Amino acid sequence: MTNRKITLEDFAKDKGLGEHIRRSKEVAQALDAKTDTLPYSRVFTSYEFEAFLSELTPKRFELLRLASKGPRSIGDLAVATHRDQSAVSKDVARLKKLGLVRVESVANAGHGQKKIVTPVASTISINASITAA
Template sequence: MTKQTITLADFAKNPVLQEHSRKSKAVARALDKKADRLPYSKTFTSFEFEDFLSQLTPKRFELLRLASKGRLSIAELATAAHRDQSAVSRDVAKLSQLGLVEVEVVTNEGHGRKKIVLPVAATISINASIAAA
């Protein structure tokens, strides 16, 4: 069994890896500097956070979980979730507004175009502080 070594040159060849590397370095630098806010993170006020949680319904969270398994179209998400495609499309639009997914329009061989749903992060972390009034 041979051991494969990944080098920086491998990242330079792949634009997705290159972008991931760039963002990772920015986050690492901010952590090293003990920055108050990390790049590519979102901070909510208490009102915005409450609104965010109210909009992240169980069905939308399920779509987010399913989308994290691979490059799925809205139609494929609807099938996997056993839901109507138009309802899934509306929920994906809301997830996009919340900043949780991106929608990529790609050519669907022989059938026009389709929308691929891509989560913007692998995890969602919630850190809440409740200050005494």
């Protein structure tokens, strides 16, 4: 058995990790360049931010938190939250519109399709600056 050094290229074969590495490098380069905005970040106006907060209800935040533990189907989220599947589906659609989750249809063995919910980011950071007029 030979010892071989493991490099990032060994993981780049996995499309998800390779994409993550590429995006991480872009963010690191923007930080080094001290740019005003970072790639893959979203900046809201105060009006948009107020609308965003009103849309991120406690029940929707709970769905987001549960999905962050690993991709889950809408049915699984409904069971975990003791809610009706149609209500969860509507809330997931709102989270998708807010850009917080990705929803992918996959085969459900013998039962057609199911929708898998995956968060777009692992954190939500809020940095507010209030200045006098």
